[in-house]
Structure formats: structure tokens, C-alpha cells
Amino acid sequence: MKSSRLVSILLLLQSRGRMTAAQLAGELEVSVRTVYRDVEALAAAGVPLYGDAGHAGGYRLLDGWRTRLTGMTTGEAEALFLAAVPGAAAELGLGSLLAAAQHKVEAALPPELRAHSARIKSRFHLDAHGWYADADEVPYLTDVAHAVWNRRVLRVRYRRWKEPTEVDRRLEPYGLVLKAGRWYVVSGPRPVTYRVDQMLRLDVTDEEFEAPEEFDLAGYWRRYQEDFQDRLHSGTALVRVTDAGAARLTGRQAAACAQNGRPDGEGWTRTELPVESTAFAVGEFLRLGAEVEVLGPPELRAEMARVVRELGVRYGDCG
Incomplete structure (x- = not known):
């Protein structure tokens, strides 16, 4: 040293x-x-x-x-x-x-x-970490990186969102990806993505593996993100939005509004936006306040109305 x-x-x-x-x-x-x-x-x-x-x-x-x-x-x-x-x-x-x-x-x-x-x-300075969140604890990151570099099989205890929440997995770690401050490992032989911070236990074995020569980590990650967004935004919502509301849209919703939005003659833009579940979409549109009106589907409009009524009752005596 x-x-x-x-x-x-x-x-x-x-x-x-x-x-x-x-x-x-x-x-x-x-x-x-x-x-x-x-x-x-x-x-x-x-x-x-x-x-x-x-x-x-x-x-x-x-x-x-x-x-x-x-x-x-x-x-x-x-x-x-x-x-x-x-x-x-x-x-x-x-x-x-x-x-x-x-x-x-x-x-x-x-x-x-x-x-x-x-x-x-x-x-110029590049900061890959995201806002509004503390950095994840990633105790096994160095071990995973070692296994990626030396082509060693990993045995891990992994926590996932569905039952059973804790599972054992054998990983052939092809590569590591840092996305918005969070580390992911891409594992073979059928490429699957795992969050490194969700590994509860890890053993680096002496077993070696060979990644396919044609495997392209950057290309895989690009396709993975595209597929993830497609799965995530599986529904659509018909809305009216003001110019101020449209300016606050992000990602695929902003792109959809810019591409498909049509003025309705009343100073609003009528457009179809990609959305996730009804519950998640309600939260997304509530943050726009009075700058958006959800027209459909009926179940989403009804849920928006229910939440707004509940908020009205809760804050009704504040005037």
C-alpha cells in the first residue's frame, strides 16, 4: 500500500x-x-x-x-x-x-x-444514484462482483415479492448492472435479473461456468427494460389534461400525450395514456390535482371519484 x-x-x-x-x-x-x-x-x-x-x-x-x-x-x-x-x-x-x-x-x-x-x-460530474431515497444496503455486492469476474457459480437465498417470499437459487452471474442507484445481477443460463440488495445469504462456489459468447449485457438490459415497461403499463386511461398537467407527465405517459394528444376546444388535451393497475393509476393522476380529468375506463374514473369524495370529507371543514 x-x-x-x-x-x-x-x-x-x-x-x-x-x-x-x-x-x-x-x-x-x-x-x-x-x-x-x-x-x-x-x-x-x-x-x-x-x-x-x-x-x-x-x-x-x-x-x-x-x-x-x-x-x-x-x-x-x-x-x-x-x-x-x-x-x-x-x-x-x-x-x-x-x-x-x-x-x-x-x-x-x-x-x-x-x-x-x-x-x-x-x-461535468455523473451521479448514478436516485433522489428521495437512501442508498440500499448491498452487503454481498463485492462477492457478486468477484463471481461475475471469475465466472463462479453462486448459491443464494433470495427474497422476492410473491409467495414463497424466500427461495434458494443457483446463479451463473453473467454481469452486473447499476440502474438509478440499485445493483442488479443478470444470471444465466436463461437470462434472469435479480436485485443484489434482496440477497439474504450468498455462497461463492468453486464451480465455474461459461457465458455464451454471443451474450451482450448492454443489449440484454435494453430489451429487459423495454419488456418491463410493456408489462408494467399493460392498461390505458382516457383523460383530459391541461397544458400544465401535460408538462408534469413523465416517461411513456409524456410521450403518449405528445404523440396522440388532441386539443378538445376547451383549452384541454384529450389523450390515451398507458397506466399500471387502477390503484397505481389513481395515485399518478391525483398528483396532477385539478389539471387532469379521468374519462375512462369506468372503474378507474369511479375509483378517482371515490378517493376525491373521501378527501373532500376529510378536508371539508378546512375552509
Whole structure:
């Protein structure tokens, strides 16, 4: 660990020029005292590194001196593919490898490209996690990732929504997917998707498997999402919606309104929208308040009326 940190200090100073001990400590996630000791070790090893005191001080390498220690390890090269999602890399236990790989790539760039990469980093950030929810506890994520990478069969105790709620499964983990802050594992031989946070017990076996060469994780996930949406929105509702209500529609409902909506001459748009169950659709339309009127099917309109009447009784004496 220390040798890796010493190399990181060299690469940081080589790519960024003068840096204070506090800045180095922040980059490496160690104490300032640790940086002092590491700098002393580098100087003792003959690295032409010196420090300046004062407000504009810091450590720097002798002008013109460069290290050739920019070759990435296998783990660092693998972690670099998660550079766009640093939080995911950390969850998979690859955070330090990713940081080391980025330092090495940065040090190998010519000054003009190095400045360009720093500008991109300062202006764009990708956060894959969703709003309004705490991150899921995923205690077995690292084990699942290990099994995916090493092609090892998993034996898991899994919690699902229907009876029996707890089942035992044998998984051949083809790949991991991070969607809106939630981890999924795609398992063979007939591709099935499981939520990693719903695994109650897990054993990584010594049994190996081979995924089909033609299996495409990204392609599978795209088709899975399309099928999921088709199954989810199996019904339709006929509604009238104001411009303000239409602007608050999202996903397939927004697309359906834009494609099929027709003005009704009274300042409203009449359209058919895809919906899930009646209960779920009621909740979706209630959030639009008076900006929507459900015209059909009859059971959905009746349920909307019942809920609105109940709300009227509950809040009737608030005026």
C-alpha cells in the first residue's frame, strides 16, 4: 500500500506541479503527517523533490524530471472503465485502483491535454444514484462482483415479492448492472435479473461456468427494460389534461400525450395514456390535482371519484 501511495505522489506532482501536503493528503485520503513521512521517503530514495514554505508553498519535482512509472496494473486498467461512475467503483471495492489509474493516465498526458482533462473533470460530474431515497444496503455486492469476474457459480437465498417470499437459487452471474442507484445481477443460463440488495445469504462456489459468447449485457438490459415497461403499463386511461398537467407527465405517459394528444376546444388535451393497475393509476393522476380529468375506463374514473369524495370529507371543514 505504501509503495503504491509513493508512486501516486510522484504522479500527482508530475501531472499537476506544485501541491501542498494538505492537497496531497486529500487526494490520497491519508493524513498530512503520512504525506510528510512519504515525502521524506521519496527524498531519501533520491527523488529530486523539494518543498517551499509560505502561503504559496508546497512540494514540487525538479524541473524537467519525470518518472516513467506510468504503466497501469491489470486491476487499475479494469477499474478505469468505471471512471464515469466513481461511486460505483467505490462500492465494488475498486475506488483506490480507479484513483491510481487516473493519476497514471493524467501523468502520461502532455500538458495541454492534461489541462483539458482537468477542465472536463471540473465541469461535468455523473451521479448514478436516485433522489428521495437512501442508498440500499448491498452487503454481498463485492462477492457478486468477484463471481461475475471469475465466472463462479453462486448459491443464494433470495427474497422476492410473491409467495414463497424466500427461495434458494443457483446463479451463473453473467454481469452486473447499476440502474438509478440499485445493483442488479443478470444470471444465466436463461437470462434472469435479480436485485443484489434482496440477497439474504450468498455462497461463492468453486464451480465455474461459461457465458455464451454471443451474450451482450448492454443489449440484454435494453430489451429487459423495454419488456418491463410493456408489462408494467399493460392498461390505458382516457383523460383530459391541461397544458400544465401535460408538462408534469413523465416517461411513456409524456410521450403518449405528445404523440396522440388532441386539443378538445376547451383549452384541454384529450389523450390515451398507458397506466399500471387502477390503484397505481389513481395515485399518478391525483398528483396532477385539478389539471387532469379521468374519462375512462369506468372503474378507474369511479375509483378517482371515490378517493376525491373521501378527501373532500376529510378536508371539508378546512375552509
